[in-house]
Amino acid sequence: MSSSTGSQGNNVQGRKYELEFDHTKVDRNGTKTEAKVLGTAFNVLLVRAKNQYFATAGKCSHYGAPLVNGAVTSNGRIVCPWHGACFNSATGDVEDSPAISALRTFPISSTEDGRLFIEVKDEGDGGSKFLQPEGCWRNKATEVYEKGSVQNQASAPHVCIVGGGKGASVAAEYLRERNYKGRITVLTREDVTPYDRPKLSKTLMHDHSKIALRSKEYYDELDIEFRFKSNVNKIDPKTKTIYYGDNESLNYSKVILATGGEANKLPLPGLDASNVYCLRSLADGTKLAAATNESGQKKNIVIIGSSFIGLELAIALKDHNVSIVGMDSAPFAKIMGEEMGNAIKALHEQNGTHFYLNNSIKEAKKSLGDSSIVDKVVLKDGQILPAEVVVLAVGVKPNLSYIADHVQLEKDGGVKVDKNCRVQGLEDVYAVGDIAHAPYAGLPENVITRIEHWDVAGNTGRVAANHILLGENAEYTTKTFTPFFWSAQGKQIRYCGNNAAEGFDDIVVQGSVPDYKFAMFYTKGEKVVSVSSIMKDPTVSQCSRLFLTGSMPTKSQLKEGFDVCSIDL
Ligand SMILES: Cc1cc2nc3c(=O)[nH]c(=O)nc-3n(C[C@H](O)[C@H](O)[C@H](O)COP(=O)(O)OP(=O)(O)OC[C@H]3O[C@@H](n4cnc5c(N)ncnc54)[C@H](O)[C@@H]3O)c2cc1C
Ligand code: FES
Numbered sequence: 001m002s003s004s005t006g007s008q009g010n011n012v013q014g015r016k017y018e019l020e021f022d023h024t025k026v027d028r029n030g031t032k033t034e035a036k037v038l039g040t041a042f043n044v045l046l047v048r049a050k051n052q053y054f055a056t057a058g059k060c061s062h063y064g065a066p067l068v069n070g071a072v073t074s075n076g077r078i079v080c081p082w083h084g085a086c087f088n089s090a091t092g093d094v095e096d097s098p099a100i101s102a103l104r105t106f107p108i109s110s111t112e113d114g115r116l117f118i119e120v121k122d123e124g125d126g127g128s129k130f131l132q133p134e135g136c137w138r139n140k141a142t143e144v145y146e147k148g149s150v151q152n153q154a155s156a157p158h159v160c161i162v163g164g165g166k167g168a169s170v171a172a173e174y175l176r177e178r179n180y181k182g183r184i185t186v187l188t189r190e191d192v193t194p195y196d197r198p199k200l201s202k203t204l205m206h207d208h209s210k211i212a213l214r215s216k217e218y219y220d221e222l223d224i225e226f227r228f229k230s231n232v233n234k235i236d237p238k239t240k241t242i243y244y245g246d247n248e249s250l251n252y253s254k255v256i257l258a259t260g261g262e263a264n265k266l267p268l269p270g271l272d273a274s275n276v277y278c279l280r281s282l283a284d285g286t287k288l289a290a291a292t293n294e295s296g297q298k299k300n301i302v303i304i305g306s307s308f309i310g311l312e313l314a315i316a317l318k319d320h321n322v323s324i325v326g327m328d329s330a331p332f333a334k335i336m337g338e339e340m341g342n343a344i345k346a347l348h349e350q351n352g353t354h355f356y357l358n359n360s361i362k363e364a365k366k367s368l369g370d371s372s373i374v375d376k377v378v379l380k381d382g383q384i385l386p387a388e389v390v391v392l393a394v395g396v397k398p399n400l401s402y403i404a405d406h407v408q409l410e411k412d413g414g415v416k417v418d419k420n421c422r423v424q425g426l427e428d429v430y431a432v433g434d435i436a437h438a439p440y441a442g443l444p445e446n447v448i449t450r451i452e453h454w455d456v457a458g459n460t461g462r463v464a465a466n467h468i469l470l471g472e473n474a475e476y477t478t479k480t481f482t483p484f485f486w487s488a489q490g491k492q493i494r495y496c497g498n499n500a501a502e503g504f505d506d507i508v509v510q511g512s513v514p515d516y517k518f519a520m521f522y523t524k525g526e527k528v529v530s531v532s533s534i535m536k537d538p539t540v541s542q543c544s545r546l547f548l549t550g551s552m553p554t555k556s557q558l559k560e561g562f563d564v565c566s567i568d569l
Pocket of ligand 2: 060061062063064065080081082083084085097098099
């Protein structure tokens with residue numbers, strides 16, 4: 001066997017397995033195929049990039065998408081087809097959220113006649129553990145950082161993170177991934193470690209052990225300290241002090257604000273009743289699940305709000321009588337257009353969900369038998385809906401009251417940051433995720449916006465941590481990723497780009513909307529500002545790269561049927 005052609009960084013000594021694959025599928029840079037690992041039941045992803053081959057696990061470490069259906073750039077970045085996570089094919093490192101764990105990689109060697117072999121370390125299991133395509137390699141943080149190396153003296157650097165969601169968890173881990181040795185303290189008002197918040201509305205999943213991003217032991221291993229049930233009341237940026245809980249305080253050298261949003265309430269009669277719910281946290285999910293499963297009987301459930309979370313909940317609760325009240329003419333029409341909204345509405349109607357659109361709630365009526373609960377919802381147009389459970393899904397307001405004395409908040413309650421997520425006008429204060437108005441890739445110069453996406457929270461957490469580590473040399477900013485969003489509406493919607501800041505004036509549809517197999521390109525003039533799709537992977541993942549490289553075709557080209565997936569990345 002000749003010496004290796006392409007290889008990965010990990011120094012594995014183990015058994016070699018030959019790969020069987022279609023050579024024509026990996027004949028140039030930026031191509032990929034699934035390769036069978038001979039003698040086993042497993043496949044790996046084989047990538048051709050930088051004139052070398054790379055082999056990684058075949059499934060995404062987020063929710064397990066087959067990476068062979070995604071996209072690959074000529075320099076070896078693997079883009080997941082489902083939610084846009086990116087991985088470095090040489091190291092397996094995560095380069096874009098929502099994945100948080102690196103992919104396994106396998107050293108490759110070749111023979112002169114073009115046969116390829118991967119090397120798999122045998123840890124007494126015959127190597128089988130390493131060949132399982134699901135799951136992920138140990139995250140790099142636990143490989144790089146050695147427990148106990150944190151500097152504890154009073155003068156040592158100390159990053160405090162306020163909030164315990166996705167932005168917080170990625171920021172903390174990323175610091176350790178780069179071997180940050182200062183203290184890291186996470187102050188969260190919740191009583192659990194960060195969890196997969198998007199899962200709350202998909203299935204009303206509320207068992208923390210099933211949705212935790214990491215175990216508590218994992219954070220302990222990285223010396224990331226959590227202070228639970230620690231509501232932050234005030235931050236004084238002059239003295240670098242955080243006040244939290246009952247008269248407790250903590251000093252920081254840098255602070256990352258990652259406090260997300262608070263579900264909006266409506267100041268209408270009856271909505272203070274005990275059977276009116278919202279859904280932002282695990283605690284909210286637990287209460288709502290109990291209320292809807294209580295008797296095991298079908299209930300009348302009224303969801304106020306026809307956007308993503310309200311509609312996802314309608315699916316989770318489809319065994320009940322669900323009504324949705326919304327102010328727009330079609331669900332999320334402002335973001336994805338009427339045609340998409342109506343297509344999704346039709347799917348929900350097949351489940352028996354009733355829509356009351358171009359409408360709104362006037363009040364909820366207290367029950368005559370029990371004034372602590374409501375039993376009817378009265379709509380603006382006079383219709384009355386029976387209601388045993390009411391859910392308010394009417395958006396969120398950023399949680400930032402604790403810093404409002406020191407910084408001018410935006411009209412919607414968010415805070416302005418620069419491309420490194422530094423809060424403008426305050427020193428050593430960063431803000432990430434749902435609270436931050438940032439200059440994202442794809443927006444015109446000087447335009448900033450606030451984006452409530454799971455991916456964006458993870459990516460901005462990494463941006464802030466990267467700047468804490470590297471200062472002005474930080475290579476990762478809010479301009480280096482494209483905002484990506486997904487929603488489960490009976491069919492999976494993918495979406496990338498941003499039209500909230502600029503709006504769109506036309507939509508080019510490729511594919512068939514009635515068959516739920518299409519991509520929609522939202523355009524302003526000739527420029528594409530965002531893209532959505534159903535059953536058209538990897539169109540949106542591909543577009544997330546095209547936006548970054550400025551290679552997105554024009555509206556006219558798309559109207560002529562140009563296929564974005566034909567563009568080499
Ligand atoms: C039900 C649901 C479903 C969703 N589904 C999707 C989806 O499918 N796809 C998608 O892209 N996005 C989805 N999102 C949006 C996504 O979850 C958010 O964009 C993301 O969680 C934002 O992360 P974050 O870190 O900014 O804030 P959060 O995840 O909200 O975390 C904020 C944390 O800060 C804590 N906190 C707040 N104030 C204080 C304080 N004063 N002191 C201490 N702690 C505080 C909170 O308790 C919380 O732990 C969904 C959101 C919800 C609620
Ligand atoms: S499954 Fe890959 S990004 Fe979600």
